Amino acid sequence: MEVDSDPERAGLEERQQANDNGEREHGPEPMEGTVSESTQHRNHPEHLKGEFTWEIPNFSQIEHKEYSDKFEAGGSTWRLLVFPHGNNTDHLSVFLAIPDAQDLPSDWTLYAAFRLHLFSSRGHEHDLVKDAQHHFSRREVDWGYNTFIPLSELHDPARGFLSSGSLTLRVQVWVNPTTNPYAESRADTGFVGLKNQGATCYMNSLLQTLYAINAFRRAVYHMPSEEGDGARGGEATGASSETGDKDEAEAIPAALQRVFWRLQFTDGPVGTKELTRSFGWDSSDAFQQHDVQELNRILCDRLEVRMKGTKVEGTIAQLFEGHTHNYIECLNVDCRSTRRESFQDLQLDVAGCRTVLDSFDRYCAPEILEGENQYVAEGHGLQDARKGVLFEDFPPVLQLQLKRFEYDYAKDAMVKLNTRYEFGDTLDLDSHGRRYLAPAASPAVRNLYRLLAVLVHSGGVHGGHYYAYVRPEGSQWLKFDDERVEKVEAHAAVEDNWGGGGAADGGGLDGSGFLAKSNARAPPLARLARHANAYMLVYVRASEWDSVLCSIRAQDIP
Structure with missing residues (x-):
C-alpha cells in the first residue's frame, strides 16, 4: 500500500471561488496539508469515528464532477466530491465536504481528521492512502487533494485502480469536538505554531528552528525598522501588511521581525503572508514547495544586508559561518594549491552512509586525479594529484543538509532515499584524531x-509534508507541525527519524484503522519511519550552547 500522510489542502478562498452550493470548483492547485504521521491525534471516543465506502461505476464517463451520497461519521454529515478529469489539473481530485453548508450557523466550525483510501484490484499492497486534517467552517466546507493521483497513473491498467470501469474510495473520519485544537499550545508548551498558506510547511519548520536560536532572534529584533515597520503592526493587528515596492533588503527583515514578535507574544497560530509577499511571491507561490536550503540562504543574505552598520552587523557569520581548506597536492612533484572557502551549511551524503560521521568521512575523503583527469600543475604540466577538503573551523551553529533526494540513473528519475541514517544527541567532530580538521584549525x-x-x-519525491522537532530551552523536545505544537519524547525527535524500518502497509493506524495516540510508542510508528525521516539537522557547539540560546531581555524586543 502506498501511504502518503502529506495532503494538499483545498478550500481556501485565496485559491478557489465558491459556487452557489458552497463547494469549491475551479482554481489553481490547492494547498499542501498539515498532517504528518500517525502521532498527531490523541485518544478519542468511539462515537466520533466513522467511515464510508463509495463505489463509482462507469467512472471515466463522468464528465465533470460527482458527489457521493450523504453519510454520517463522527456525529456529523458528510459527502465526498470527486473530479474524475481533475479540478483544473491533470490529477484526480478528491475532497471531503460538508453538505448543505448554507443552512449552518455563521459561526459554525468543526475540526476533523480523515483518511482517503483508493482501492486497487491488484491487492491491498497496491492501494493508495492519503491523510488530511482541517478546521471546517462555513467559509471552508471542503478539504482534500486537488492532486490525489496523476490521471496517467489512475488509468494505468498495471495500477488496478479502475476495475471494470469502476473506482472505489473509502473515507475514514475522526471528529474532534474541541472548537480550537491549537488554543492551548502557548499554555501547554510556551510556544505557538505557524499557519500553513498552502505548501509553506517547509518554511514554517525553518522559521521555528531559527526562532529557537535566541542569539539569532535577538539580532533580528535589534535590526532598525523604518517608522511604521514595528513588529506589532501588519497582520497581527489588522493594519496593512503590504510591502509595496519596498526593497527586499528591507522588506524581508522587517517582515521576519514581525513574525518573530508574534511568535513570542500572540496566543494563537501566526500568519506568514506578509513574509512571503516580501519574497516577491504571489499566492500561487505559496502553493508550491521551495527548497529549504535556498530559502535559508535568501533570508540570511537579506538579513546581513540589513544588519550592516548596526550593532548586530556580522551576527549571521558569527553564528553560522565556518571555513573549509580545499587543497590539491601533486603526488610526484612538489606542487600544492590551497583555497579557503566559507560555508553556512553543509550538504552530506546519505546514500552509502550509516551515520553522520560516515558522511563526514566521505566529505573529507581525498580524490585521486589521474589518467584523463590529471591536474594541470603550474610549471609541471599534467600530474597525478590528490584533491580534498578539510575544515579550518566549524561555526557555533552547524546546519547539516542531508541529501535524501538523488537522481537514480537506472530509473531515470529523482528518488527519495528512505534508508536508515543515524544521528545522535551529540556530534563529536574532533573524533578519529581530528581527521576532519585542517592543520591550521585551532587546537x-x-x-x-x-x-x-x-x-x-x-x-x-513528488511531494510531502515538513515539520520540525526543536528543543528551544535545551531540554524538552517540541514538535512544530504548522499550527500544532506539542511536547514529545526524545526518541520521537531522534531515533524515530533515522529512516529505514518496515513495510508501508498502512502503518500509522491503531487497531481500529484510525489515527493513533500522539504519544504512542507503538510499532505503527516504526512502519511509517521509511516515509518520514530527517533531512536537516541543526547542532550547536556545546561550549557555546548558553550564548546561542541566550535569554531574550525586555530591552531586546522592539
Missing part, C-alpha cells in the same frame, strides 16, 4: 556539538 576549540533541531520530510 583550543572543542568541536563537540549538541542537537538543537531535526527538520523532517514525510512523503515522497
